[in-house]
Amino acid sequence: MAPRIGVVTFPGSLDDSDALRAVRLAGAEPVPLWHANDTLDGVSAVILPGGFSYGDYLRCGAISRFSPVMDELIKAAGAGMPVLGICNGFQILCEAHLLPGALIRNDVRTFVCKDQAMRVESVDTPWSSHFEQGQEITIVLKNGEGGYVADQGTLDRLEGEGRVVFRYLHGNPNGSYRDIAGISNERGNVVGLMPHPEHNVDPLTGPSLDGTAFFTSVLDFLTAKV
Amino acid sequence: MARVVVDVMPKPEILDPQGKAVTGALGRLGFSGMAVRQGKRFEIEVDGEVTDERLEQVRQAAEMLLANTVIESFDVRVETPIEQATF
């Protein structure tokens, strides 16, 4: 049986249907999860999708972070379940302190939607193992608050421990410290990034197919475990 | 160097979606009986002394740039340096 991968819908989630589709195209079973339920419905991995949960009011992800489903997610992540936060999902993971640092308003101070080049800096996560170390990929980036910030100590530790998973190339689109596009937790199972791999799985609608590997990576990881 | 603070708030009759969302979230977190409106706070380090003239300049700047007076009101005041990072 194909592994079941959950995608959480918060009020204001937008790319949940895209994430579910990407999971399906990769060959796993997509499972919609609702933020207000305090259950992960037995899934083996979870994606927090992009969007404007709670309108991005207050701070992106600040309100969703307290949704009932998050308690379960925090527990599961602690136990090693693969979790991917995309854009708003990344922001929620930071607010929930599953990942260090925070995301602030783009330095250009406008919403930015573009096809963004980035480099895969780590293949040692369940979400990036299908890439080549150092591979250049193009992934859709679209957000207003994507500037990754953290204090110097945290940044040095992320770099030192190989936890910068993706780095922007050919120009920093939002003022992220050290061109960081995505990071992982210490164990590597929780990954957050601003660009949207789920928009890069269909040649008809995305600028590349470079997003596919995110989903096949985790599928392999989960299948190997079984 | 002195600090002037400009507080900018949505006018009371104007919808404040952010404040509404925060109010709702506080309620869900168990903080009851709190109604929130959300605005902006600008801390301006002004070179030199804060004369009346200088303050008037800040007021003009607030009117022109910091506040959208169609939907926001603002308030300018000199602040005796409070400590950063109180908590």
Added chain:
Amino acid sequence: MARVVVDVMPKPEILDPQGKAVTGALGRLGFSGMAVRQGKRFEIEVDGEVTDERLEQVRQAAEMLLANTVIESFDVRVETPIEQATF
């Protein structure tokens, strides 16, 4: 009903793109010698009297929700009702 104000500011070592942009814009408008940092101001109407206990609740709410203490510091204080719409 009383008003408690929570001011939230980006920590000094954290990039403040909005403040930077405002500083730049002020310069271009001819307002020189002003350096701006931009934060948030929450005005909270608290039901009932503002006891120490109630204030402590607001402090908790600020810590938990209103500020992200990874990048922001905050300050809580009771405000004697100022007049809205000063200008």
Added chain:
Amino acid sequence: MADTVDNALKTPDLGQPWAELGLKPDEYERIREILGRRPTSSELAMYSVMWSEHCSYKSSKVHLRKFSELSQETPIGKLLAGIGENAGVIDVGQGYAVTFKIESHNHPSYVEPYQGAATGVGGIVRDILAMGARPIGVMDPLRFGPLDAPDTARVLPGVVAGVGGYGNCLGLPNIGGEVVFDKTYLGNPLVNALCVGVLRHEDLHLAHATGAGNKVILYGAATGGDGIGGVSVLASETFDADGPAKRPSVQVGDPFMEKLLIECTLEIFQAGIVSGIQDLGGAGLSCATSELASAGDGGMHVDLDLVPLRDSTLSPEEILMSESQERMMAVVEPHNVDAFMKICEKWDVLATVVGEVTDGDRLLIDWHGETVVDVPPRTVAHEGPVYNRPYARPDWQDRVQSDTPESLARPSSGAELAQTVLAMVASPNLCDKSWVTNQYDRYVRGNSVLAQPEDAGMLRIDEETQLGVALATDCNGRFAYLDPYAGAQLALAEAYRNVAVSGARPVAISDCLNFGSPEDPSVMWQFTEAIRGLVDGCKALGTPVTGGNVSFYNQTAETAILPTPVVGVLGVIDDVTKRTPIGFATEGDEVWLLGDTRDELAGSAWAEVAHDHLGGLPPTVDLDHEQRLATTMITGAAAGLWSSAHDLADGGLTQALVESSLRRDVGVTVTLPEGVDPFVYLFSESAGRVLVSLPAGSAAQLQELAAAGQVTATRIGVVGSAGPDAVLTVEDQFSLALSEIRDAWQAPIPAALGV
């Protein structure tokens, strides 16, 4: 104390501020006649707002009727709903229907650019939602004053941030639009917004209240004092001096609330528990109650005390007129009310039963236990005044038309042509718009097959069958100024062509008619001519008008905007994988021009950029040719013939070459046909032309297709190499590095806005 019906009967001669509310003496008289007494102040509020130009279309109604008289048949079947509904609905096959509409939010966007544009998007999205459809995309035709005008630096970034801020937050891909600059828009920016939605046939919902005893539910945001600046005259009549005075005329949007409203409403539709539904837009509750009741088979009774308020000091007049955003009204059978409430609760959407459908034919509204409104709803919603405003061809029209561009100095050498190319691509109207469009999410929902800067936006509707729709909006106001009849047809033809070029079959249109003051006979003439042009055009093309919007009074003192009838065309494509993009793809592909080039430079981008000139007669329109050209494009696309296709419009052939080249940094070498005037060939804006590229060796197939469609096809060159050294060459004339063109093309908007 509210002004009740009883009170109105007792004080028949009380003076009322009808003039301040914008009513004419005879209009006020008619209200008295209808009611057989003086109106209460609540009734006066309702009538005045519903009989305003904006809501009643009183100046345009007689002309718009001509749209309804068009055949309601599209090239692929009947309309499921037409003009008069919130938005028209088209059967696109496979059990799917599509609904789309354009609206304007011009004036609010001038006052408060961000919120004006944001609430403009919010409003049109609710129109689509009210039809039972899931909104799936938006477009934003925008017009501003000169790019270098200080006020443009205020209005443009605000409007763009507002369109993006609202649409992005709703998760609706922005798939196209326009950004146009002209001095007449300086005090009158145009912010038009289009939304498209999709539904299953069985989910179609119409706005009507039927079935006595059915509950009327108001849901969404609470009602505040938004957008009721105008009725404060009533408030001041009915309240003490210290009563509420300050009412904002600016509405603030809450896109998050709207997103919840969308999901909640779709779930309600899914559950099949609503019998009528209406969005609250202009005129708020006045409009929703009177329209629902008027379209139904009974009356309606509403208790205003039940309306959830954001501001408890609102008077009944104000509650009735509030334009608070993000609200909807539904009519629900009593046994479904619980289920309805449950769904609202799930989405954290406030919902309140505020009244019910009644026997009889009155709209009754109570406040504090007394009746403040007792009217026949039709007289409010549908039987407003109708004006036959005088119109006359302006005396300057001849002068403008005889001031032809023939005498303007034209570039002649290759070097001059090259300079002209660079100047043109760096002009505000032809330059790169990505500073704007990069602020819009075009990927969300994962069905955007084509989006800006393509000729049309295209959305996949069904992933299994690959059924999709394409949309384009267009209008060249300069052409419409020179000849509003032809200008409207040129707008129609361009949008129609853009859709066909993408590979979709154009089936229906929506329009947004932006004009100056209808009280000026010249403007009224432009308006009637534009409508005549569209009606004749739609007849010729077989595309019905499904709905639209009129925006008058876009005028600064005596100066009206260029007449701007924006046309949106919807097309259907059975297989979106066959869509045609605009960018050159493969070195060695043949480049052909379809259609005929004439010396048509009046109103052109060149005349504007090089000479700031606007005079003469616009390019000729041949709708029969447009139809044959469209068939050629669609047939070619289905057969997989085209590598790329790009319609020729502003800036003519050079602009199309530049855009097709820059799309993927692929060069091109053009050999001008024997005997043509290079300048005219490169810069004329003759309509009905498309630049295509196709794999070497498929010329015969193209020629056969073109011959069948009686479309002129001319081989004009070959696609060059890609990469940093790519060049655009016109043999015997000039050669320009794409990088140099790109630099000139990208600079203007960021430079002007200081970012």
